[in-house]
Amino acid sequence: SQELEQSPQSLIVQEGKNLTINCTSSKTLYGLYWYKQKYGEGLIFLMMLQKGGEEKSHEKITAKLDEKKQQSSLHITASQPSHAGIYLCGAHLYDMRFGAGTRLTVKP
């Protein structure tokens, strides 16, 4: 089965700082999803990457998928308190599986 490792598990940054979250797969990824969540709430879809070397951006968040399609990174520029939450990477062959998540805290 697809196994996804996320790092770091938790991250505390000062407002305005940049940060990166990584997601590594044990197998080639054919679709890598990034979600944001607060526990007890639903998932907020951020981005989906499919092609090796693909990069997508939305506002201050950029996600990349490496050429080998086994690693993805999520980069937040000039973080804000509104970026706080749990970030999950997900991938699927038949069903969606998730990494362990990264808990982001942004200190004002």
Added chain:
Amino acid sequence: GAVVSQHPSRVICKSGTSVKIECRSLDFQATTMFWYRQFPKQSLMLMATSNEGSKATYEQGVEKDKFLINHASLTLSTLTVTSAHPEDSSFYICSARASVPYNEQFFGPGTRLTVL
């Protein structure tokens, strides 16, 4: 994007009772639906996969007699937690996959279950 709803959003029940959670795809037909569970400070873990009109496939370690899944139509799947215990308290999220485009999976807003 496609919309998936869940009902109820929150439920509190006594130990030993059964609780039913509904998952509906509102604007598309879902041939496959998935149920996930999330404990505090943990990620989503897949519990089971259900295809319309057939029995659900459960992940290892998930008791099929305790978590009954019914996918009776292309827009509705239900998860019934039977004889609930406090350790079943969790956040349950369903997901539905549309026939077209294939592999697009949409998530419901989740149901928070608290068993007293």
